[in-house]
Amino acid sequence: MYEDNRLHIWSDEGVGHAEEAAPHAHLADLIDRADPAFTQIVQAVGRFTEAGVELTEEMVTAAIKLGRAEQRRWTMADGSAFKAERIPAEGKHDAVVYYVRRGALIKIGTTTELRRRMREILPEELLALEPGSIGIENQRHHQFSALRVPGQREWFHAGPVLQEHVLRMRATHGVPDQPLPTLPG
Template structure:
């Protein structure tokens, strides 16, 4: 006797949600990648390919995928000639509202660590990460952020989080002297600490 044909939904899980911890989201692991990361789409595609290949997508995998995809984007930015006033290819797929907006590299304290990141929307970013203190800002984007990550690589705790060694403290203190304190209070969760009071000299680098 011929068995009734199963529906496609019962035969194959189109989005492989049975293999992803990110249930309820059509894009697997989208909650693990910053929404304003310029390389977000490439990072998510990379993570999906790795998952299908049987690789466990943990924090370390996300960190590696992020570094690789950002590096590729940096190379595209450096290699592609762009005429004055033109929009580079790697940005044409972004939202039109983002074009021409100021990009910032930010330094925020989250607990006992310093997060170094980049964003074009400070209010939205800080609302997402809820830092304990906004330490400093400097104009710049993905390339500058990567330079800072390399500069303080020996202090890296994980991903974009760094231990507050004297070199990093001194650098942030110098930014505050040059640019002034950020004076951003929205979305900040105070914990009673102040790493960089105005009357404290910059730590000596060892």
């Protein structure tokens, strides 16, 4: 779908219609996909668009600064950074995007109550977590849309690009080794 690997985080409007997407296309070039704060930068851009803020170079630059500040907060050396094992045993917590496996399929979802959500969907395995909510979940769904299971919104085939992403999330945010409800092995 995005053979030229251009970053498309602005909206689903105009997807496949270059003339409609063109006004913001150059703004995507301001964001380095290899930036360790990429996820947080995308979240900041998403918050701006959800708030109805017009995206300009200045706003994308502000999102980059906010994203990098958030990344520093998540990776603080004092141990207060986000790690998969820091999800509380019960109750609400900051939103996370989760990656779970059932068979050869991967579900990408978001929740503020991971334990409750795992009881509901009973995956075979919790693969990874990443800080973020619906904006990041939507970005991931769009990012891996070529792997989407037909007729499903949140289930994807475990293609190499998705597996690679899961491994990056595990390297960045830790391996979710907490005991959570899953299908009996």
